[in-house]
Amino acid sequence: MFIDEVKIHVKAGDGGAGCASFRREAHVPKGGPDGGDGGPGGDVVLQVDTALSTLLDFHYKRHFKSERGTHGKGSGRDGATGDELVLPVPAGTIVRDAETGAVIGDLTTHGQRLVVVRGGGGGRGNRHFVTSTRRAPTFAELGEPGEERWIELELKMLADAALVGLPSVGKSSLIARISAARPKIADYPFTTLVPNLGVATSGEHSFVVADVPGLIEGASDGAGLGHEFLRHIERSALILHVVDLSGSYERRDPIEDIAVIDGELAAHADELAARPQIVVGNKIDMPGAEENSSLVAAWCADAGREYFPVSAVTGDGIGPMLRAVAAKVHELRLSTPAEGPMYEAEYRYAPDADRGISVTRAEDGGWDVMGRDVERAVIRTDMSNEEAVAYLQRKLDRMGVEARLLAAGARDGDTVHIGPVSFEFESHGESE
Ligand SMILES: Nc1nc2c(ncn2[C@@H]2O[C@H](COP(=O)(O)OP(=O)(O)OP(=O)(O)O)[C@@H](O)[C@H]2O)c(=O)[nH]1
Numbered sequence: 001m002f003i004d005e006v007k008i009h010v011k012a013g014d015g016g017a018g019c020a021s022f023r024r025e026a027h028v029p030k031g032g033p034d035g036g037d038g039g040p041g042g043d044v045v046l047q048v049d050t051a052l053s054t055l056l057d058f059h060y061k062r063h064f065k066s067e068r069g070t071h072g073k074g075s076g077r078d079g080a081t082g083d084e085l086v087l088p089v090p091a092g093t094i095v096r097d098a099e100t101g102a103v104i105g106d107l108t109t110h111g112q113r114l115v116v117v118r119g120g121g122g123g124r125g126n127r128h129f130v131t132s133t134r135r136a137p138t139f140a141e142l143g144e145p146g147e148e149r150w151i152e153l154e155l156k157m158l159a160d161a162a163l164v165g166l167p168s169v170g171k172s173s174l175i176a177r178i179s180a181a182r183p184k185i186a187d188y189p190f191t192t193l194v195p196n197l198g199v200a201t202s203g204e205h206s207f208v209v210a211d212v213p214g215l216i217e218g219a220s221d222g223a224g225l226g227h228e229f230l231r232h233i234e235r236s237a238l239i240l241h242v243v244d245l246s247g248s249y250e251r252r253d254p255i256e257d258i259a260v261i262d263g264e265l266a267a268h269a270d271e272l273a274a275r276p277q278i279v280v281g282n283k284i285d286m287p288g289a290e291e292n293s294s295l296v297a298a299w300c301a302d303a304g305r306e307y308f309p310v311s312a313v314t315g316d317g318i319g320p321m322l323r324a325v326a327a328k329v330h331e332l333r334l335s336t337p338a339e340g341p342m343y344e345a346e347y348r349y350a351p352d353a354d355r356g357i358s359v360t361r362a363e364d365g366g367w368d369v370m371g372r373d374v375e376r377a378v379i380r381t382d383m384s385n386e387e388a389v390a391y392l393q394r395k396l397d398r399m400g401v402e403a404r405l406l407a408a409g410a411r412d413g414d415t416v417h418i419g420p421v422s423f424e425f426e427s428h429g430e431s432e
């Protein structure tokens with residue numbers, strides 16, 4: 001089995017800011033607050049698409065970002081919600097937090113979704129901050145930044161198509177020609193002893209090809225490790241039956257060669273004999289190969305099999321063969337019913353439901369205050385607005401931040417860090 005692994009960065013959309021504004025009416029000099037709320041940012045979501053079989057797309061692009069929410073406006077108009085960004089992944093994708101290595105999700109069924117980072121909440125408009133003593137709040141909340149992080153995607157790949165044939169027909173040479181796989185190639189039988197996998201691409205389709213060790217007559221009885229090698233073929237939807245057109249080895253009547261392989265597949269399992277097959281005639285560059293190719297072409301036409309003459313060495317005929325294989329793999333994937341119910345599970349990533357507050361000594365001699373809710377409150381505050389800062393201070397007091405700081409030994413004048421902001425500690429008990 002072949003493992004495809006990528007590391008990507010995902011950033012969810014920031015929330016839009018709430019708006020501080022006041023109603024304007026011809027006969028009222030200053031109307032009530034009417035600032036709309038900011039829209040929440042979009043999430044980044046992984047979603048299984050069974051038409052995919054590789055993580056190839058993620059090898060080219062590594063940064064993904066969803067849309068931000070827009071800001072609230074006057075006259076009570078709320079900002080729009082940012083669109084979520086959906087990243088299609090193949091079934092069998094395991095998702096990990098790149099920093100901790102913790103598994104966040106194991107995506108297996110078509111349509112299954114996993115929210116990997118959540119969009120930031122929108123800030124509330126100033127109309128939410130009206131109290132009996134504060135009729136005209138001049139401040140609104142800022143939006144929350146969207147979550148971001150590095151995640152790792154891992155896929156254990158199964159082959160869509162398997163290169164099957166007698167030893168030395170050029171299976172390894174073919175996979176080397178159509179993919180980045182670099183198996184050993186040599187002029188003696190059983191050069192390949194374990195399957196190699198490669199990803200081939202034709203047009204917009206990519207698929208996984210397996211280069212399976214050569215089969216010989218009697219393989220289904222165990223000859224030449226036949227049982228083990230035949231097992232590698234069982235999980236591929238399409239068989240690429242490779243036949244040597246050069247006639248340069250012992251027997252090498254290509255029609256007979258095809259019959260030998262067909263016989264071994266059938267003897268191993270009826271189901272393998274019935275599996276869709278495309279016949280690939282290799283070594284068309286060799287003298288005498290054209291003649292053999294005509295024979296195989298006629299035989300395949302009779303047998304109702306698609307046939308492509310190619311040369312792994314010169315590249316002749318490879319393009320048309322790849323296009324046909326890609327089309328067939330695509331067709332087979334669509335006709336294979338997706339396992340499990342559609343849109344069944346939706347994982348939700350909950351980073352830490354911890355609502356607590358912790359106070360620890362900071363490196364600079366000040367204090368670090370940590371906790372999801374306090375950090376959020378700080379992030380949402382427009383520090384350039386005095387009224388907003390006063391509101392935050394009361395809120396932090398209510399949350400017990402001051403009490404926690406005093407208990408930890410903080411003194412007036414100490415520096416206190418909460419999220420990205422630093423304050424000077426000033427104990428005053430309840431203000432206002
Ligand atoms: N002229 C010519 N030689 C080829 C071509 N393809 C493969 N060969 C040669 O055929 C020999 C066997 O090639 P491999 O790719 O190792 O064959 P294989 O089917 O993987 O063999 P096993 O792993 O032993 O089953 C090597 O010497 C290759 O260079 C081709 O298209 N034209």
Ligand SMILES: [Mg+2]
Nearest residue numbers: 171172191192
């Ligand atoms: Mg080989």
